[in-house]
Amino acid sequence: MTPSPTAKSPADAASIFHRPARTRRVDPSLSLERITASTVALLDREGAAALTMRALANELGAHASSIYWYVDRREDLVDLATDFVFGPAAGRTPKGDWEHIIRTTATEMYTALTDHAWAAEFAGQRPLLGPNALTLVSRIIRALDSTGATGKDQAIAGTSISNLVLGAATASAAARHLRLDDGESALTQHVIAAVQQVTEPANPVAAWTAYFDEGLDMLIHGWRTRTGIFT
Amino acid sequence: MTPSPTAKSPADAASIFHRPARTRRVDPSLSLERITASTVALLDREGAAALTMRALANELGAHASSIYWYVDRREDLVDLATDFVFGPAAGRTPKGDWEHIIRTTATEMYTALTDHAWAAEFAGQRPLLGPNALTLVSRIIRALDSTGATGKDQAIAGTSISNLVLGAATASAAARHLRLDDGESALTQHVIAAVQQVTEPANPVAAWTAYFDEGLDMLIHGWRTRTGIFT
DNA sequence: ACCTGAACACCGTTCAAGT
DNA sequence: ACCTGAACACCGTTCAAGT
Numbered sequence A, B: 001m002t003p004s005p006t007a008k009s010p011a012d013a014a015s016i017f018h019r020p021a022r023t024r025r026v027d028p029s030l031s032l033e034r035i036t037a038s039t040v041a042l043l044d045r046e047g048a049a050a051l052t053m054r055a056l057a058n059e060l061g062a063h064a065s066s067i068y069w070y071v072d073r074r075e076d077l078v079d080l081a082t083d084f085v086f087g088p089a090a091g092r093t094p095k096g097d098w099e100h101i102i103r104t105t106a107t108e109m110y111t112a113l114t115d116h117a118w119a120a121e122f123a124g125q126r127p128l129l130g131p132n133a134l135t136l137v138s139r140i141i142r143a144l145d146s147t148g149a150t151g152k153d154q155a156i157a158g159t160s161i162s163n164l165v166l167g168a169a170t171a172s173a174a175a176r177h178l179r180l181d182d183g184e185s186a187l188t189q190h191v192i193a194a195v196q197q198v199t200e201p202a203n204p205v206a207a208w209t210a211y212f213d214e215g216l217d218m219l220i221h222g223w224r225t226r227t228g229i230f231t
Numbered sequence C, D: 001a002c003c004t005g006a007a008c009a010c011c012g013t014t015c016a017a018g019t
Helices: A010-014 A032-046 A053-060 A074-085 A087-091 A098-115 A117-122 A131-145 A151-177 A186-194 A204-210 A212-227 B010-014 B032-046 B053-060 B074-085 B087-091 B098-115 B117-122 B131-145 B151-177 B186-194 B204-210 B212-227
Strands: none
Touching: A032 A053, A032 A074, A032 A117, A074 A087, A074 A098, A074 A117, A074 A131, A087 A098, A087 A131, A098 A117, A098 A131, A098 A151, A098 A212, A117 A151, A131 A151, A131 B186, A151 A212, A151 B151, A151 B212, A186 B131, A212 B151, A212 B212, B032 B053, B032 B074, B032 B117, B074 B087, B074 B098, B074 B117, B074 B131, B087 B098, B087 B131, B098 B117, B098 B131, B098 B151, B098 B212, B117 B151, B131 B151, B151 B212
16 A cells, blocks of 8 residues: 655545546546446445445446556545536526525535535545535635634635534434434434424424525524625 | 253252252353443444444453343444443533533533544434433423523523534534544545645544634524523 | 455354243 | 354455456
8 A cells, every 4th residue: 555655644644635637548447437427326325334335336337346446445436426416506607695595505505405404414435525525615715705704704604514414414414314304203203202392393494404505504693693695 | 961060950940949049040151231331341442343233242251142132223323332431421410500500511522422433433323212311301491491491492402502512512523533533644644635624634534623612602603693591 | 467166164044943 | 041163245455367
């Protein structure tokens, strides 16, 4: 295991986005792009637990060991697939005032993570550090910067918004995992009773989704109060 | 198959004094409590990936298959261990006004999840629905209820606070996973540069932790504005 | 350069059998 | 009731060998 010549610390090799790309040949049957697309397809179709090297190889019409010519480990596949789902949002460029840009971008991130629940499932194991994720995060930071807030206040808002997105998506993914979105199940009823939220809403998963916007709202309002920015 | 020294001949069964003792074990060597404690110890010591049935069995001085008499599957161990770390917080009863109760409880949940990073790692796969977790969540809901806010506003605040806790803990766990807390690594530097946060803070992981309180602050301020509650 | 096939050292889980 | 031991059907990853 020889570290790349540019690696300054052992941590550098831990992310595929920071390892040098391999040189390509003319007619390889596999490619990082094909592998990424198949990984996403497999995850979307069968969920996080179904991502095995052998299942992916089968999807690609290749042998499991062939995949290792393109990636170093299974985790790389997760990183590639996760960043892939942020692609469409990263490709768009929202116009408007800073608040609109923040709302739009945060919501797009949240939507990507809930449309592909496996991505939220992996979020505790793999940070969202792919190029598309970084594009979205820095878009939010730039919007915050345009308000004239201090660097510290920008950092506070940026991390809090990012944490809210991640937490909402994570909770939604976990709930789906237990089929908590089945409002009729005894487990769901038990949870509802336990938190004494019997009347409203009837379905906690629906609530988590519905209330993401409201949570973002509260966060932005609180930040305005804190910074005194009411543009 | 060597006969043990206590092996009985057929004649022994003729006398009650020589029949084997009652089958119910007075002192079973395993128990859910022991299994839970060992699971937590193993996870704390070696991390989420180290939790295998065989490793746990080794920790317990038993065979892996024995664990299945107490739990149905490996996921049950994760659920038990995760709820266990909420035990101390659930055992305490914070006194004070609603805001203090909410701050204390949310912070205790966040601390439990970051002190045991594996718990945050699993949060996307297993919802936090153990008795201790539900105790803490309903404590927050009750505090919100005491403000006289509508059921909907309570639900919004409750889910948003819970989402912030979960997201902050998840981001922290994922960052640790990539050793992003090594502020010197090129990966960390690259991320900092990418989000154009070069000056402050120097270390994003430290920031996530430090800014949890501030995020909670913003959320509560925003909720006050929304509901008009300024008690 | 790319890909295969076999092999290694693991997994979670089941189940007949023992006590 | 509780625990063992062996077995099954998998895993991720490595590596010599092929093209």
